[in-house]
Amino acid sequence: MTGKAESEIVHFDNVGLRYDHDREVLSDLSFTLFGGTFYFLTGASGAGKTSLLRLLYLAQRPSRGVVRMFGKDAITMPRSGLPALRRRIGVVFQDFRLVPHLSAFDNVALPLRVAGFSERDIAGPVGDILEWVGLADRKTAFPAALSGGEQQRIAIARAVIARPDMLVADEPTGNVDPDMGLKLIRLFELLNRQGTTIVVATHDMQLLRKVPSALIMRLDKGRLSDPTGALRYPPRTPA
Numbered sequence: 566m567t568g569k570a571e572s573e574i575v576h577f578d579n580v581g582l583r584y585d586h587d588r589e590v591l592s593d594l595s596f597t598l599f600g601g602t603f604y605f606l607t608g609a610s611g612a613g614k615t616s617l618l619r620l621l622y623l624a625q626r627p628s629r630g631v632v633r634m635f636g637k638d639a640i641t642m643p644r645s646g647l648p649a650l651r652r653r654i655g656v657v658f659q660d661f662r663l664v665p666h667l668s669a670f671d672n673v674a675l676p677l678r679v680a681g682f683s684e685r686d687i688a689g690p691v692g693d694i695l696e697w698v699g700l701a702d703r704k705t706a707f708p709a710a711l712s713g714g715e716q717q718r719i720a721i722a723r724a725v726i727a728r729p730d731m732l733v734a735d736e737p738t739g740n741v742d743p744d745m746g747l748k749l750i751r752l753f754e755l756l757n758r759q760g761t762t763i764v765v766a767t768h769d770m771q772l773l774r775k776v777p778s779a780l781i782m783r784l785d786k787g788r789l790s791d792p793t794g795a796l797r798y799p800p801r802t803p804a
């Protein structure tokens with residue numbers, strides 16, 4: 566796991582994104598994300614948060630600029646190299662994207678199965694993580710039978726089961742009540758303390774105050790500002 570603070574995880578240089586021949590939805594993004602750091606990405610609806618996250622988890626290529634992930638140039642590298650980079654990134658989607666015909670257990674186990682782990686090596690970690698998100702008793706339930714908050718927690722468990730170097734989460738508290746939202750943020754903090762770089766997109770300003778050590782990136786009409794001033798420098802090591 567690349568958890569060492571001050572190590573570069575992601576570097577963007579002059580990145581722009583346009584979806585069609587129209588305007589750019591992201592412009593002139595230049596920043597570095599450091600290992601073991603907790604970031605919030607804020608901005609109004611339509612500011613470009615989801616688009617920036619899609620660039621971060623390599624689901625989208627930018628229209629211009631340089632994207633370096635874990636020290637590798639993600640733009641010029643052959644497509645065949647991308648899956649290995651993607652496996653280092655856990656993603657919590659805004660709409661969860663659980664596989665409907667798989668149980669909660671099997672949804673969480675999916676990344677380990679894809680990575681070729683044997684069933685013997687899957688049961689323990691999946692059981693532990695279901696316990697960790699408080700859903701050990703729901704492991705046989707299918708997504709349709711789970712509440713929004715339960716689906717959210719299964720999505721988080723699936724995103725972290727393979728111990729990614731970076732976790733990217735799009736509005737992960739959007740579908741849960743404030744108590745559960747706080748609990749989820751505490752889970753992210755715990756992961757962060759174990760060395761995972763966390764990037765959480767949210768428009769919930771209350772949430773930002775819950776993690777005082779987090780660095781804040783703000784998007785405004787596709788342009789990034791950096792109110793904490795720390796993006797350009799190796800941040801302090803998280804406690």
Ligand SMILES: Nc1ncnc2c1ncn2[C@@H]1O[C@H](COP(=O)(O)OP(=O)(O)OP(=O)(O)O)[C@@H](O)[C@H]1O
Pocket residue numbers: 584585590608609610611612613614615616617768
């Ligand atoms: N696939 C797409 N094709 C064309 N335009 C898109 C596409 N996805 C997003 N956009 C546009 O890009 C801009 C940024 O959208 P994005 O979803 O990244 O913003 P956001 O900050 O995540 O918004 P929200 O908080 O409402 O989810 C918007 O103007 C949106 O309409």
